[in-house]
Amino acid sequence: MTNKLKLQVYHGVEASVNAYIFSDGQSTVLVDCLRNSAEARLLAQKIKEEGKLFTHILITHGHPDHYTGMNVLKQEFPDVKIVVNTQEIKNDIIGFSSWMESVGWLEKEPALKPKSESNPLGFDYQELIEVLERNELRLVEGSILELNSNYSSAECAHLTTIYSEDLNAFFANDFCYNVVHPWLAIEKQSIANWKNQLAEFSKTLAFVDPAVYPGHGQPGTIAMFDDMAKYITDFEEVVANATSRSEAMEKMQSLYPEYAQADFLLVYSVNEFVRG
Ligand SMILES: [Zn+2]
Missing domain, CATH: 3.60.15.10 (Ribonuclease Z/Hydroxyacylglutathione hydrolase-like)
Structure with missing residues (x-):
């Protein structure tokens, strides 16, 4: 068993929501990414300070307090993979964002408006969110996060x-x-x-x-x-x-x-x- 796994808790301000940064000697995995882009920029800074290979952002569920920051993180780290544990969670995220757009809730976070024919520069949820094949995330040095x-x-x-x-x-x-x-x-x-x-x-x-x-x-x-x-x-x-x-x-x-x-x-x- 490795004991090199390190955890940093990032306590977001809006909605008191947490993001979790897991690191080993070589890599970093982020769980959830906060309620707004401004806070996500601070979180991105923290991950940069880690200085490791940033491999995955896991979104735990389809509520925007846990995923609104993903556009900022994807821009700061173009190679990071945004992942979810099941197709249902991906569908929840897309459903919630479409609903938020329809009621005007994404006016403050326009980059998260879903990509569509009328909005070709919108966020491409289908393309950018991957469903994991196994119920786990692995850091480079072998630590495992077991997902359920x-x-x-x-x-x-x-x-x-x-x-x-x-x-x-x-x-x-x-x-x-x-x-x-x-x-x-x-x-x-x-x-x-x-x-x-x-x-x-x-x-x-x-x-x-x-x-x-x-x-x-x-x-x-x-x-x-x-x-x-x-x-x-x-x-x-x-x-x-x-x-x-x-x-x-x-x-x-x-x-x-x-x-x-x-x-x-x-x-x-x-x-x-x-x-x-
Ligand atoms: Zn929540």
């Missing part, structure tokens, strides 16, 4: 988690938000699946007891799965009983006063379930 996307729809329709034996670290991706309000503007069935999967992680990972890295917020331990499940249960209760959106917002913020992104992620989640 075999989950039911939860925070997103398709999510990828990563386990590194070298680091004994589990990257729960958006199954976990640590002290950040999670995105819960999703179907009730997906919320149920999400809680089931958290219980499953608690059980199956107890023995190896890895460090747990969330999609948003600071790393922690496997206790994060129970904390996350409790938050979701509290949210379900609050939105079921609230008579107004502002009441639900207040209640959640009083239960979780130190949680970030109330004005963005929590607002959308509450609005999905509470009318008026």
Whole structure:
């Protein structure tokens, strides 16, 4: 086993989203690439400072807080491969970007508008995003990142988690938000699946007891799965009983006063379930 694998966590500002930089003696792999191009430029600088061969950007799932920076990174590093673990995730990314363009959300990030007949200079998602053939990414010196996307729809329709034996670290991706309000503007069935999967992680990972890295917020331990499940249960209760959106917002913020992104992620989640 190699123990040369090094991890740097890059905590993005917008949406409190994380990017993860893995390096060995010779190469670098990036997991996710932040919510906007300005922050992605700082991330690119960090990767340049590593001074290694930058081989892959893995996008874990089709939400823009995890992939908007990819155009900047691709321009800074033309040879890097942008990869996803399954075709479904590639489809999610293309679907989300097409939708964002249709509602005007890409006006701030015009380079991410999909390439089309009317926009031949747009981002060529089909061409530039590759689907991996095996559920793993390998660094040049042999360290392996084990990928798993075999989950039911939860925070997103398709999510990828990563386990590194070298680091004994589990990257729960958006199954976990640590002290950040999670995105819960999703179907009730997906919320149920999400809680089931958290219980499953608690059980199956107890023995190896890895460090747990969330999609948003600071790393922690496997206790994060129970904390996350409790938050979701509290949210379900609050939105079921609230008579107004502002009441639900207040209640959640009083239960979780130190949680970030109330004005963005929590607002959308509450609005999905509470009318008026
Ligand atoms: Zn996210």
